Amino acid sequence: MSKTIPIWCCVLNRSIYNHLKRLCNTNDPGFTSDDHGESSIRQLLDTWDCSLHMPLWVSKTEKASIESRLDEWTRQLEESGADISSLASCLWKPLRPLWVSQKTVMWLNEVPDHESWDFTPLILVSASDSGEVQQHRTNSEFSWSYIPGAGDDEESWSRGLSPSVFWTHVDDLIDSGPEICNQKVAEIVESDRVYRAQRGQEAPQVVVKSSKANNGVKSDETLSLSVPKPRVDEESLVSWLASTNLALGSSQVGEFIF
Numbered sequence: 543m544s545k546t547i548p549i550w551c552c553v554l555n556r557s558i559y560n561h562l563k564r565l566c567n568t569n570d571p572g573f574t575s576d577d578h579g580e581s582s583i584r585q586l587l588d589t590w591d592c593s594l595h596m597p598l599w600v601s602k603t604e605k606a607s608i609e610s611r612l613d614e615w616t617r618q619l620e621e622s623g624a625d626i627s628s629l630a631s632c633l634w635k636p637l638r639p640l641w642v643s644q645k646t647v648m649w650l651n652e653v654p655d656h657e658s659w660d661f662t663p664l665i666l667v668s669a670s671d672s673g674e675v676q677q678h679r680t681n682s683e684f685s686w687s688y689i690p691g692a693g694d695d696e697e698s699w700s701r702g703l704s705p706s707v708f709w710t711h712v713d714d715l716i717d718s719g720p721e722i723c724n725q726k727v728a729e730i731v732e733s734d735r736v737y738r739a740q741r742g743q744e745a746p747q748v749v750v751k752s753s754k755a756n757n758g759v760k761s762d763e764t765l766s767l768s769v770p771k772p773r774v775d776e777e778s779l780v781s782w783l784a785s786t787n788l789a790l791g792s793s794q795v796g797e798f799i800f
Contacts, residue, residue, distance in 0.1 A: 543641070543666045544597050549608060549615070551637040551664065552594045556616040558630045559590050591636045591661060635662045642667045644699065702731040 562583050594612065596605050620626065638661035656663065701724065708715070711730050718726040 543639075543668055544600055545604075545608065547664065547666060548594060548596045548639050549612075551639055552592065552612055553615050553619055554629065555590070555636040556592045556612065557619050557624070557626045558633060558636070559587065559592050560616070560620065561626045561630045562587055562590070586634065589660065591638065595638055597641050633662060635660060637662050637664060639664045639666050701727045702735075703727050704734075707731070707734050 566583055566587070594605065594609050596608075640663050642665060707730060714730070715723060715726055
């Protein structure tokens with residue numbers, strides 16, 4: 543969404559512009575002013591936007607590199623036999639992508655009516671966290687730089703909710719509504735973590751990104767929920783103390799374990 547769609551928008555806009563410009567050539571036998579409205583087309587050409595619009599997190603150097611190839615890509619599209627005429631007949635405003643991400647802030651009462659816009663918007667929605675800084679990830683064998691964009695950086699928006707746990711509680715989450723959805727997710731994630739910890743399964747502390755940032759610097763906060771009373775694992779007769787990973791049991795159980 544950061545580069546491919548903006549490139550296509552720009553290439554299509556340029557191809558449509560070239561098509562309309564050819565229509566205004568009176569030497570074109572396929573053109574008649576009555577059918578196409580020569581004056582309106584000429585007016586349209588004066589304001590038609592053929593520039594490349596990309597998100598802020600794409601560097602100026604990369605944008606300049608892409609712009610240097612736009613004419614070539616436009617020519618290849620036109621020579622491919624693509625039906626530019628049909629697109630030009632129904633698109634009277636150039637295409638322009640708009641990005642909506644986690645950082646997007648908008649007030650609906652301040653958004654102008656779309657009829658007043660001088661472009662046809664393509665709204666690109668991403669659950670990923672946008673930014674110029676690449677994330678450096680590593681595991682026991684490999685390390686790599688990762689640039690979010692496909693929504694697959696689930697740790698930044700899933701709040702610790704795994705696919706299996708989500709589908710187990712999908713009805714509860716939907717019924718909770720937007721007001722308490724995050725709270726419901728936190729309760730479900732913590733309950734699942736404690737359940738796995740009681741059975742000796744891997745249950746790491748869940749870290750979610752804070753919705754607030756100080757001076758533009760992101761901070762992490764640990765998901766912490768209080769459990770009203772200890773839970774008892776009937777199989778081992780051990781009482782787990784909330785989310786502390788500490789347990790209480792009888793001396794007989796301790797002797798059995800150690």
